[in-house]
Amino acid sequence: MASSPVVLCYSSFNPPRPAFDVLFELAPAYESDFTLLDLVAVADLKEDERAKIEGIICTGGYARTDHELGKEIMDLLPNLKVISTPSTGINHIDVQAATDRGVRVGRSPGHFQSDSVAEFAFGLLLASARSIVLANEVARTTVFSSGQQKIGVFSPIQQVTGSTLGIIGFGNIGRAVAAKAKGFNMKILYYSRTRKKDQEKCLGVSFCPDLKKLLQESDFVILCLPYTDQTKHIISSKELCLMKPTATLINVGRGGTINHDDLTAALHNGVIRGVALDVTEPDNLPKDHPLFKMQNVIITPHIATYTESTFLKVFTTAMDNLKAGIKGEELPYPV
Numbered sequence: 335m336a337s338s339p340v341v342l343c344y345s346s347f348n349p350p351r352p353a354f355d356v357l358f359e360l361a362p363a364y365e366s367d368f369t370l371l372d373l374v375a376v377a378d379l380k381e382d383e384r385a386k387i388e389g390i391i392c393t394g395g396y397a398r399t400d401h402e403l404g405k406e407i408m409d410l411l412p413n414l415k416v417i418s419t420p421s422t423g424i425n426h427i428d429v430q431a432a433t434d435r436g437v438r439v440g441r442s443p444g445h446f447q448s449d450s451v452a453e454f455a456f457g458l459l460l461a462s463a464r465s466i467v468l469a470n471e472v473a474r475t476t477v478f479s480s481g482q483q484k485i486g487v488f489s490p491i492q493q494v495t496g497s498t499l500g501i502i503g504f505g506n507i508g509r510a511v512a513a514k515a516k517g518f519n520m521k522i523l524y525y526s527r528t529r530k531k532d533q534e535k536c537l538g539v540s541f542c543p544d545l546k547k548l549l550q551e552s553d554f555v556i557l558c559l560p561y562t563d564q565t566k567h568i569i570s571s572k573e574l575c576l577m578k579p580t581a582t583l584i585n586v587g588r589g590g591t592i593n594h595d596d597l598t599a600a601l602h603n604g605v606i607r608g609v610a611l612d613v614t615e616p617d618n619l620p621k622d623h624p625l626f627k628m629q630n631v632i633i634t635p636h637i638a639t640y641t642e643s644t645f646l647k648v649f650t651t652a653m654d655n656l657k658a659g660i661k662g663e664e665l666p667y668p669v
């Protein structure tokens with residue numbers, strides 16, 4: 335192992351997915367500060383190897399609802415100074431345990447990825463409303479003899495323009511979603527802990543302090559929430575039953591904000607029209623999960639942030655946080 339401080343690339347995925355290439359492309363610019371060590375299990379390292387690890391960079395598992403990076407791992411690394419995640423969400427890190435051990439924690443600021451996530455949320459919304467994923471599959475296997483036959487396969491198809499959108503969570507992502515929705519002439523309601531009055535006029539949105547009302551009035555509901563004790567299962571069967579039977583639910587925040595058993599039952603019973611999820615509980619939903627068997631469900635594997643330009647921004651931020659943390663300086667983007 336190298337003699338400069340070592341930063342461990344860490345992922346809880348089993349088998350771990352490889353660290354992002356972009357990370358290693360950035361590494362030469364930081365080679366005088368630290369060396370990256372690609373995915374190894376901490377427990378497999380010898381004591382002298384562990385002693386060299388001064389930083390951890392998370393390369394996966396952000397949507398876990400428990401702390402995957404907790405005190406057990408921190409306690410194996412006596413010289414750990416900094417944990418850096420390229421994500422904005424931090425539910426995968428036990429920040430309290432890190433703070434107690436004097437380990438700094440850094441993340442990406444939300445506005446770095448809000449546009450890529452909002453774009454994706456809109457992609458999910460359109461794909462679900464206009465049955466695009468189903469149409470792509472059907473086009474490969476079916477020869478249609480009439481328009482009538484097509485209508486039978488794809489109904490109900492919903493028009494997005496002019497419909498009502500409910501945004502739950504009005505941080506950077508929620509606001510970026512609203513900006514996109516404006517172009518579709520949607521009536522936009524938002525639910526948030528705090529009213530963002532200054533945004534309302536320019537984004538053309540109305541504050542809806544009553545979640546029940548937002549759910550009852552919206553044709554599309556997009557969840558843009560972090561996972562916290564307050565947001566855990568904020569959508570359960572009671573909330574799903576308030577939604578219109580023609581409504582679609584989209585989640586680009588964290589999977590744990592929806593109770594998936596209740597969601598499965600609601601879809602099974604036709605309580606809502608459909609769902610499109612970039613995040614599930616757990617991430618990497620087991621392949622035999624009933625949601626995968628439903629035609630009105632779209633599931634993508636937590637990739638809403640994935641664009642080249644966003645990667646570059648968030649991984650550069652993560653590397654800068656590591657560099658500062660290893661030097662014992664304040665992080666440019668602390669939690």
Ligand SMILES: O=CC(=O)O
Nearest residue numbers: 396420421422423
């Ligand atoms: O999910 C992605 C993030 O939290 O950045």
